[in-house]
Each structure stands twice: as C-alpha cells, then as structure tokens.
Amino acid sequence: MSQPTRRPTIREVAKHAGVSHQTVSRFLRDDPTLRPQTRKAVEDAVGALGYRPNLAARSMRTRRSGAVAIVLPTMTGPERTVAAAVEEARSSGFRVEVIIGVDESAAALSARARDLLDSGQVEGVLSVAPIVAATDRAGAVIDTGEYDQRMRAVEAVAGDVETMASLVRALADLGHRHLLHAAGPQGWNSAQLRLRGYLRAIEELGLTSHGEPAGDWHPETGIKAMATLDDDSPVTAVVAASDRIAAGVLSAAADRGWAVPDRISVTGWDDMLLMRYATPPLSTVVVDRETAGRHAMRRLIAAVRGEAEPPAPETTLTRVTLRGSSGPPPRR
Numbered sequence: 001m002s003q004p005t006r007r008p009t010i011r012e013v014a015k016h017a018g019v020s021h022q023t024v025s026r027f028l029r030d031d032p033t034l035r036p037q038t039r040k041a042v043e044d045a046v047g048a049l050g051y052r053p054n055l056a057a058r059s060m061r062t063r064r065s066g067a068v069a070i071v072l073p074t075m076t077g078p079e080r081t082v083a084a085a086v087e088e089a090r091s092s093g094f095r096v097e098v099i100i101g102v103d104e105s106a107a108a109l110s111a112r113a114r115d116l117l118d119s120g121q122v123e124g125v126l127s128v129a130p131i132v133a134a135t136d137r138a139g140a141v142i143d144t145g146e147y148d149q150r151m152r153a154v155e156a157v158a159g160d161v162e163t164m165a166s167l168v169r170a171l172a173d174l175g176h177r178h179l180l181h182a183a184g185p186q187g188w189n190s191a192q193l194r195l196r197g198y199l200r201a202i203e204e205l206g207l208t209s210h211g212e213p214a215g216d217w218h219p220e221t222g223i224k225a226m227a228t229l230d231d232d233s234p235v236t237a238v239v240a241a242s243d244r245i246a247a248g249v250l251s252a253a254a255d256r257g258w259a260v261p262d263r264i265s266v267t268g269w270d271d272m273l274l275m276r277y278a279t280p281p282l283s284t285v286v287v288d289r290e291t292a293g294r295h296a297m298r299r300l301i302a303a304v305r306g307e308a309e310p311p312a313p314e315t316t317l318t319r320v321t322l323r324g325s326s327g328p329p330p331r332r
Contacts, residue, residue, distance in 0.1 A: 010024050028215075069113070081289040084289065086297075094301065111142060124141065125140065128144045142294060167267055168197070172201075172207060175264075177207055181213075182222045184216075210235050221248060226248075236329035238265070242271055245268065248326075267326055287318050
C-alpha cells in the first residue's frame with residue numbers, strides 16, 4: 001500500500017523561497033506591506049511545492065477558523081451571485097460553507113447565522129437575505145439584499161427603473177410605438193420597479209401601452225399576455241419582465257405564426273444562458289450578479305479583518321443588450 005503524500009510545511013516553503021517562515025505567514029495573511037519581489041518569490045514557492053495552509057491547525061493556534069459561510073433561503077435563484085462570492089472568498093484564503101435553508105423564515109436563518117458564529121466554525125456570514133445575527137462571539141454579517149424579509153426574491157438593484165426605461169427607449173429608437181408589458185408578480189419589488197420604468201418611458205416618449213398583464217415568473221405569464229392581443233393588434237413589441245416570461249411570449253408568437261422580430265419584437269430580463277441560444281437569441285437586460293457577489297464577499301472579508309469598507313463597483317450592474325429577437329416594426 002502506498003503511503004499518503006506528506007504535505008509540505010510552511011518552513012519548506014520559506015526555504016524554497018529564500019525567506020523566513022514569518023514572511024510566508026505574512027504572505028498567507030495577504031500583508032499589504034510585503035514587497036512585490038518577496039511576494040512573487042513566496043507565490044512561486046507555494047505553487048512549486050503545492051502548499052496548502054492547514055486550516056485546522058491555524059484555527060487552534062489563532063482561534064480563527066479561516067472560514068466564512070453563505071446562507072441561502074432557497075436552492076435556486078442566486079446561483080451566479082453565490083458562485084462569484086465563493087470564488088472571491090477562496091482567492092482570499094477562506095473556506096466557504098454554504099447553508100441552504102429551504103422555506104425558512106428570516107428568524108430561522110438568523111438563528112442559523114448566530115449558531116455558526118457562536119460555534120467558532122466560521123468568522124463571518126454572507127446572507128442573500130436580511131437577517132439579524134447578534135452574537136456573543138466576534139464575527140461579521142453582511143447581506144446582499146437579494147431577498148426581502150419574507151424570503152421572497154427581490155432580484156432588483158437601484159437602477160431597475162432607469163434600466164427598464166432605457167430598454168423601452170431602445171425599442172422606440174427602432175421605431176416601435178405600440179407596446180405590451182408582460183409584467184411579473186406585483187407583490188415583488190423587482191416587478192414593481194420594472195413596471196414603473198416601463199410606464200415612465202411610455203409617458204415620456206409619447207408611446208402607447210396596450211396593457212401590462214401581470215403573473216408569476218413563469219412562461220405561462222407570457223403566453224397569457226400574448227392572448228390579450230387581437231390578430232390585428234398594432235402592438236409590435238412585447239417587453240417581458242423576465243427571460244422566463246419572455247420564453248412564453250416567444251412560444252405564443254410561434255403558435256400564432258407571428259415571426260420574431262419581423263412581426264413582433266420581444267425582450268426579457270436576466271440574461272438566462274439558455275435564452276442566448278434561443279431562435280432568435282433573446283434581447284434582454286444583463287444583470288451583473290457576479291460583480292454583486294464578489295463585492296458582497298469583499299465587504300464581508302473586510303469586516304472580518306477589521307478593514308475599511310471596500311469601494312462600491314464603478315460599473316452599473318444592469319445593461320440593455322439587444323439581440324436577434326428585436327428589430328424595426330413591420331411596415332404597415
């Protein structure tokens with residue numbers, strides 16, 4: 001039986017790099033005072049030896065776990081945000097524990113966060129929903145604001161109103177004057193903001209809205225919205241509140257023999273990967289959830305380390321992207 005490969009030690013890394021083991025420790029803590037050439041030497045030694053910090057030993061020695069947790073109220077929704085947050089945490093030397101509390105209340109998730117912090121298993125908690133996690137142990141709690149207090153997805157950022165207005169302006173620039181909005185459920189903040197932006201642009205640009213039928217975040221909502229249009233309807237563009245709803249619009253348009261975009265243009269929101277490969281590819285609003293996730297994790301790590309809050313992202317988190325599902329209206 002082959003013997004397990006022995007892990008390289010921090011002293012072996014130091015010898016390989018030609019520095020002291022204290023310098024390697026500073027490198028592992030991401031000490032900003034470390035000289036660039038020293039940092040490069042240690043980084044090369046770590047890579048050459050395949051060194052990985054012994055987090056369990058470090059926790060016993062420093063009373064720090066080197067771990068953070070991400071608390072989710074559901075299994076689906078914030079995948080891209082969480083993936084980016086996990087990548088950011090690992091690049092900073094933290095392990096990540098992901099806790100999924102399906103259908104749990106804000107109070108229950110708060111209790112989970114307190115238990116995690118008080119156990120010493122993690123140094124901080126990133127939650128995609130607002131929680132209260134007062135604890136007797138030192139620790140940090142940051143929430144991304146993707147879910148509201150009742151664990152419903154918000155999926156909205158401050159620019160949702162303006163982004164929707166920009167999307168309607170883009171359709172107007174193509175020549176569209178008669179539109180329909182297939183809206184999301186109005187109990188959700190995101191759906192409300194998108195409807196507000198749509199109506200604001202309709203009024204400002206002197207366009208005509210032929211309705212704003214609302215429903216769940218489901219293709220059936222788009223199918224029902226299309227059913228409100230007569231065969232001779234002057235509507236030439238349907239603005240869906242999400243890509244899922246837009247999928248229903250595209251299906252209903254195909255069933256009626258309405259070519260997209262020759263007869264009717266269709267837009268969505270979210271930039272779902274599958275809809276990039278629809279026929280035609282869906283025009284949509286791209287939401288940069290990766291940047292949001294990375295920034296949220298940077299905030300958590302800064303709080304854990306007692307550092308200043310990192311600056312907010314300079315780029316906007318939403319942008320309009322027109323693809324094959326939108327074009328000029330048909331000539332009458």
